[in-house]
Amino acid sequence: MTAPTAAPALVALDWGTTSLRAYLLGADGVALDTRGSSAGIMKLPAGGFEEAFEETCGAWLDAHPPLPVLAAGMVGSAQGWAEAPYVETPADANALVAGIVEIKTARGVTVRIVPGVLERGILPNVMRGEETQIFGALASDASLNAEGGALIGLPGTHAKWAFVREGRIERFYTFMTGEVFSALRDHTILGRTMQSEAASDASAFERGVDTARDAGHPGVLATIFSTRTLGLTGQLTPGQQPDYLSGLLIGHELRGLSEVLARDQSSLAGRTLRLIGNDALCDRYRAALARFGCQDARTVAHATEQGLYRIAVQAGLVTAPARTA
Amino acid sequence: MTAPTAAPALVALDWGTTSLRAYLLGADGVALDTRGSSAGIMKLPAGGFEEAFEETCGAWLDAHPPLPVLAAGMVGSAQGWAEAPYVETPADANALVAGIVEIKTARGVTVRIVPGVLERGILPNVMRGEETQIFGALASDASLNAEGGALIGLPGTHAKWAFVREGRIERFYTFMTGEVFSALRDHTILGRTMQSEAASDASAFERGVDTARDAGHPGVLATIFSTRTLGLTGQLTPGQQPDYLSGLLIGHELRGLSEVLARDQSSLAGRTLRLIGNDALCDRYRAALARFGCQDARTVAHATEQGLYRIAVQAGLVTAPARTA
Numbered sequence: 291m292t293a294p295t296a297a298p299a300l301v302a303l304d305w306g307t308t309s310l311r312a313y314l315l316g317a318d319g320v321a322l323d324t325r326g327s328s329a330g331i332m333k334l335p336a337g338g339f340e341e342a343f344e345e346t347c348g349a350w351l352d353a354h355p356p357l358p359v360l361a362a363g364m365v366g367s368a369q370g371w372a373e374a375p376y377v378e379t380p381a382d383a384n385a386l387v388a389g390i391v392e393i394k395t396a397r398g399v400t401v402r403i404v405p406g407v408l409e410r411g412i413l414p415n416v417m418r419g420e421e422t423q424i425f426g427a428l429a430s431d432a433s434l435n436a437e438g439g440a441l442i443g444l445p446g447t448h449a450k451w452a453f454v455r456e457g458r459i460e461r462f463y464t465f466m467t468g469e470v471f472s473a474l475r476d477h478t479i480l481g482r483t484m485q486s487e488a489a490s491d492a493s494a495f496e497r498g499v500d501t502a503r504d505a506g507h508p509g510v511l512a513t514i515f516s517t518r519t520l521g522l523t524g525q526l527t528p529g530q531q532p533d534y535l536s537g538l539l540i541g542h543e544l545r546g547l548s549e550v551l552a553r554d555q556s557s558l559a560g561r562t563l564r565l566i567g568n569d570a571l572c573d574r575y576r577a578a579l580a581r582f583g584c585q586d587a588r589t590v591a592h593a594t595e596q597g598l599y600r601i602a603v604q605a606g607l608v609t610a611p612a613r614t615a
Numbered sequence: 616m617t618a619p620t621a622a623p624a625l626v627a628l629d630w631g632t633t634s635l636r637a638y639l640l641g642a643d644g645v646a647l648d649t650r651g652s653s654a655g656i657m658k659l660p661a662g663g664f665e666e667a668f669e670e671t672c673g674a675w676l677d678a679h680p681p682l683p684v685l686a687a688g689m690v691g692s693a694q695g696w697a698e699a700p701y702v703e704t705p706a707d708a709n710a711l712v713a714g715i716v717e718i719k720t721a722r723g724v725t726v727r728i729v730p731g732v733l734e735r736g737i738l739p740n741v742m743r744g745e746e747t748q749i750f751g752a753l754a755s756d757a758s759l760n761a762e763g764g765a766l767i768g769l770p771g772t773h774a775k776w777a778f779v780r781e782g783r784i785e786r787f788y789t790f791m792t793g794e795v796f797s798a799l800r801d802h803t804i805l806g807r808t809m810q811s812e813a814a815s816d817a818s819a820f821e822r823g824v825d826t827a828r829d830a831g832h833p834g835v836l837a838t839i840f841s842t843r844t845l846g847l848t849g850q851l852t853p854g855q856q857p858d859y860l861s862g863l864l865i866g867h868e869l870r871g872l873s874e875v876l877a878r879d880q881s882s883l884a885g886r887t888l889r890l891i892g893n894d895a896l897c898d899r900y901r902a903a904l905a906r907f908g909c910q911d912a913r914t915v916a917h918a919t920e921q922g923l924y925r926i927a928v929q930a931g932l933v934t935a936p937a938r939t940a
Contacts, residue, residue, distance in 0.1 A: 408848070410848070412826060412829075412830045412841075413826070413830055413833075413837070413838060413840075413841045413844070414841060414844035414845060414847070414848050414850075415840070415844060416844055416847060448804075448840065463833050463837050464837060464840040464844075465833070465834075465836040465837045465840075466803065466836055466837075466839055466840055467836050469803050469804065470799070470803070470836060470839075472802075473798040473799060473802045473803050474795075474798060476802065477797075477798045477801065477802045478791065478794050478795070478798050479773075479794065480791075501737060501738070504737075505737045505738055507871065507874040507875065507878070508738075508788050508790070508871040508872070508874065508875055509790075509834065509835060509867050509868070509870065509871030509874070510834060510835055510836060511790040511791055511792050511795060511835060511864065511867055511868055511871065512738070512788050512789060512790045512791075512868075512871055513738060514791055514795075515738075515740070515773065515789040515790075515791055516737075516738045516739060519738070519739035519740060519741055519789075520739060522739070522741060523733070523735070523739050525739075539836065542834055542836055543834070543836055543837075545834065546832065546833040546834030546836065546837055547833070549832040549833065549834070550832065550833055553832070
């Protein structure tokens with residue numbers, strides 16, 4: 291006997307720069323259907339949002355007419371469908387709900403967009419999409435609601451590290467690790483001696499992480515040159531250099547994060563934290579975190595759709611089923 | 616009455632990746648003539664070295680047949696005219712002379728190439744051309760021969776910082792600051808909100824330096840994102856962003872150098888050091904060094920030709936005139 295399927299209750303959209311991912315969720319937050327599209331906001335022609343939305347979600351809306359729609363990500367940026375101004379840290383789910391912006395489509399559907407989060411300061415930080423993933427993780431992983439607060443890492447082109455406490459995003463950092471890796475590999479001398487390999491080389495990666503951790507005091511602008519000089523001196527093959535550089539950069543990111551933690555008399559060693567992101571990249575970060583003494587860094591699955599679901603419930607767009615204990 | 620002109624005694628070549636600069640020097644080391652060419656080693660066809668050399672220096676050799684020729688730079692690399700294997704640190708002028716490699720041209724001239732310097736270790740470092748500039752600076756600036764040793768900075772695509780003592784290059788660091796700046800500006804999201812201005816903005820530059828110095832503990836992978844977010848929050852105009860990013864990167868270079876110095880119970884504050892490089896870039900570094908408390912960082916002029924001259928004298932290729940006191 292299969293469990294009864296919940297009726298569709300929400301269209302949830304993760305709409306970023308390079309792609310659009312749509313989820314048809316039941317009232318219990320479980321995905322009944324998903325659709326992916328390459329209609330990221332940077333790839334659309336002017337006025338292309340509604341068309342891309344119809345193409346991806348039209349069939350669901352035809353079949354289940356009164357469905358609410360909630361979107362998160364760069365779709366709410368100044369270059370998006372409608373700008374949802376940033377909510378400032380410390381930000382909780384209520385603040386995000388209060389900042390939701392509405393669009394009425396030609397079909398008469400209201401599309402609601404979750405705002406991003408801004409932290410002011412000498413180094414201002416912004417996120418769009420990650421705030422929703424973070425609230426998804428908070429809803430599904432009890433360890434993130436520990437009394438002392440929690441740390442969540444979101445590896446990616448622009449990796450984020452967020453400090454959360456009592457249901458609020460208190461502060462966060464952005465490391466351009468992924469984008470810097472690509473720029474160094476494709477547009478500097480470091481790429482000239484590299485060769486891409488099908489399989490990744492875990493030992494070269496760990497060597498990079500350890501070098502950043504132990505000998506990284508001149509900073510990443512200096513250590514990256516060793517990708518080339520370890521090649522010149524016969525200590526790294528061309529095929530090992532990409533993984534070594536990746537390890538160096540992720541190692542420097544964790545070294546920087548360690549410096550931030552040290553100011554609070556804390557460290558990565560022995561810490562529990564959670565990761566959100568694609569599996570291969572989270573595996574890479576977990577391997578690097580282990581070199582910093584952090585052994586408990588599981589990936590929170592389905593954070594995006596769970597975040598959209600939770601915000602929709604908080605906004606009254608969806609009524610969660612009563613729990614039967 | 617003009618001073619008598621010394622007879623030509625040396626053809627000195629600074630032959631790098633993107634250009635060739637040739638000096639006709641008198642026995643006293645003073646340049647009698649110079650010629651520039653874009654015939655850098657990466658721009659030459661196979662076997663193009665001799666032709667480029669003849670084109671640049673042929674007229675001098677025709678007029679003064681028995682002239683010795685000494686070259687430094689990437690011309691001695693594996694991709695150069697002939698490979699002059701690296702000399703290892705600590706390296707003095709005698710070690711460079713012993714490592715000189717000779718080429719016989721069709722004309723019957725012997726071209727001698729100065730080797731580069733290699734420092735082994737976890738972060739190996741290499742230089743080609745800078746070692747010659749450093750020996751030029753040592754010959755012309757007495758402050759670099761102080762008992763406790765000296766620090767020389769060579770800003771550029773790959774900036775070098777060398778510790779010299781008793782006429783030896785003891786150790787050095789390479790910071791890929793210039794190349795990273797170009798890669799970030801031209802190939803990441805940071806370039807999208809930037810606008811290049813004819814005049815540089817000193818206050819935006821200093822703001823970048825100060826941010827790296829004071830708030831740079833998450834590391835450069837994190838701080839560079841502020842180039843964008845200070846723009847998003849209206850604190851940096853598009854025209855200020857390139858100078859801010861330049862200040863950030865140079866500030867991180869100096870922060871890294873400070874960490875290196877701190878391990879020797881030393882610092883940049885109050886220190887005397889010397890710079891070698893193009894005037895505009897040295898000015899930029901001097902402004903940044905001042906933010907770190909270093910006020911005595913003059914540029915050593917003519918370091919390249921003085922270095923080639925000094926090594927030629929040391930090698931017995933040129934006899935320096937007796938000093939008349």
